[in-house]
Amino acid sequence: MExxxxxxxxxxxxxxxxxVSTVGADGSFDLMTASWAGILSKTPPxxxxxxxxxxxxxxxxxxxxxxVVNMVPASLAVEADFCGLKSGRDFDKVKETGLTLSxxxxxxAPLIVECPLNIECRYTGELELGDYRVVLGEILEIHAAAKxxxxxxxxxxxxxxxxxxxxxxxxxxxxxxxxADAYRDGLSLVKG
Amino acid sequence: MExxxxxxxxxxxxxxxxxVSTVGADGSFDLMTASWAGILSKTPPxxxxxxxxxxxxxxxxxxxxxxVVNMVPASLAVEADFCGLKSGRDFDKVKETGLTLSxxxxxxAPLIVECPLNIECRYTGELELGDYRVVLGEILEIHAAAKxxxxxxxxxxxxxxxxxxxxxxxxxxxxxxxxADAYRDGLSLVKG
Numbered sequence: 001m002e003x004x005x006x007x008x009x010x011x012x013x014x015x016x017x018x019x020v021s022t023v024g025a026d027g028s029f030d031l032m033t034a035s036w037a038g039i040l041s042k043t044p045p046x047x048x049x050x051x052x053x054x055x056x057x058x059x060x061x062x063x064x065x066x067x068v069v070n071m072v073p074a075s076l077a078v079e080a081d082f083c084g085l086k087s088g089r090d091f092d093k094v095k096e097t098g099l100t101l102s103x104x105x106x107x108x109a110p111l112i113v114e115c116p117l118n119i120e121c122r123y124t125g126e127l128e129l130g131d132y133r134v135v136l137g138e139i140l141e142i143h144a145a146a147k148x149x150x151x152x153x154x155x156x157x158x159x160x161x162x163x164x165x166x167x168x169x170x171x172x173x174x175x176x177x178x179x180a181d182a183y184r185d186g187l188s189l190v191k192g
Numbered sequence: 193m194e195x196x197x198x199x200x201x202x203x204x205x206x207x208x209x210x211x212v213s214t215v216g217a218d219g220s221f222d223l224m225t226a227s228w229a230g231i232l233s234k235t236p237p238x239x240x241x242x243x244x245x246x247x248x249x250x251x252x253x254x255x256x257x258x259x260v261v262n263m264v265p266a267s268l269a270v271e272a273d274f275c276g277l278k279s280g281r282d283f284d285k286v287k288e289t290g291l292t293l294s295x296x297x298x299x300x301a302p303l304i305v306e307c308p309l310n311i312e313c314r315y316t317g318e319l320e321l322g323d324y325r326v327v328l329g330e331i332l333e334i335h336a337a338a339k340x341x342x343x344x345x346x347x348x349x350x351x352x353x354x355x356x357x358x359x360x361x362x363x364x365x366x367x368x369x370x371x372a373d374a375y376r377d378g379l380s381l382v383k384g
Contacts, residue, residue: 002339
C-alpha cells in the first residue's frame with residue numbers, strides 16, 4: 001500500500017468522543033470534550049485524559065480531585081463539538097447544551113444523564129508532557145445504559161451508539177456493523 | 193436515562209484497534225494488538241500505549257527503544273484478534289498472519305504495509321501503573337494511505353476503514369456514516 005508521509009503530528013484514529021464533567025470548589029460545573037482519553041491500567045482500573053494545562057477542566061480537577069468521563073452518543077455530536085470549541089470561562093456549557101446532570105455515587109463531579117456510559121474517577125496523579133497533562137483517575141464506578149442489557153446477560157451495543165472521533169481528519173462518525181468478536185475470532189488462525 | 197452500575201472495571205469504548213510492531217536486539221520482529229493506545233501530547237507529538245509489563249512487546253520496546261503503532265483496518269479484524277490472543281514467545285505472528293513488514297524511516301521497528309496508518313515512535317519513558325506500563329513514544333513520522341488523499345487536498349475517510357474496538361463488550365465494529373464535522377458543527381450552538 002503506497003503511503004504519504006505526514007511528518008510528526010497527532011493524526012491518529014479512531015478515538016472515543018467523551019465529555020469530561022467536573023466541579024469547582026465553588027460548586028460550579030463544567031464540561032469539556034476530550035478524545036485523548038482511555039484506559040491505562042486494570043490494576044487498579046485507571047483512566048487517563050490528556051488535556052492542555054490551560055484548560056479550565058484541568059484547573060477544576062486539581063481543585064476538587066475528581067472527574068467523570070462521559071461517553072458521547074452520536075445524537076450529541078453537535079453538543080460535544082460545542083463543548084470542545086468553547087471554554088467554561090466564557091460559557092455555561094451545561095446551560096448552552098441543555099444537557100442534564102445528576103449526582104455521581106463516589107465523587108463530587110456530576111454524571112451526564114444523556115450519556116450512556118459514565119465513568120467516575122478519583123484523581124490520583126498526572127504526567128507532564130509539554131503543554132499537556134495526562135490526568136490519571138482511578139475508576140470508582142461505571143454507570144451504563146440499563147436498556148442495553150438483556151435479561152439473558154446479552155448486551156445490545158447499538159443502544160450505546162458511540163460517537164467515534166477521527167483525530168487529524170476532524171470528523172465524527174457513527175458505528176456501522178459488527179465485524180468480529182474479540183478474544184474468539186482470532187482463534188481461527190491457530191492451526192491445530 | 194436509567195443506568196446499571198458495573199462497579200470499578202475497564203469497560204470503556206469506542207477505542208482504536210492497533211497493532212504495535214517491534215523489533216528485538218536480535219533482529220526478530222513481533223506484533224501485538226493494543227486498544228489502550230492514544231495521543232497524549234502535541235508538544236512534542238507523543239503517543240502512549242498501555243501494556244502488561246509481562247508482554248514480549250514491552251520487553252522488545254525496552255531492548256531497542258522504539259515501536260510503531262499501526263492502525264488496523266476492518267479487513268484485518270481476525271488477524272488483529274489473533275495477535276492479541278497469542279504471544280510472540282510462542283508464535284511467529286508475522287508468519288501466522290501473513291502480514292507484510294517494511295522498514296520505517298526513523299526507527300528500527302517495522303511498518304505493517306497493509307495498515308493504512310503507521311506511527312513511528314521513539315521510546316521516551318514510561319509510567320508505572322500496577323501491572324501495566326504506559327509506554328511513551330515521541331512521534332517521529334506518520335505514514336498514511338496515499339489513496340485516501342485527493343489532489344484537491346481532500347481526504348477520503350473510507351479508504352482507511354478503521355476498526356473500532358468496544359472494550360468491555362469485546363466486539364470489533366466498522367464505521368458507519370459521518371455524523372458531524374469537528375471544530376465547526378458545534379458553532380451552531382453559539383448564539384448571536
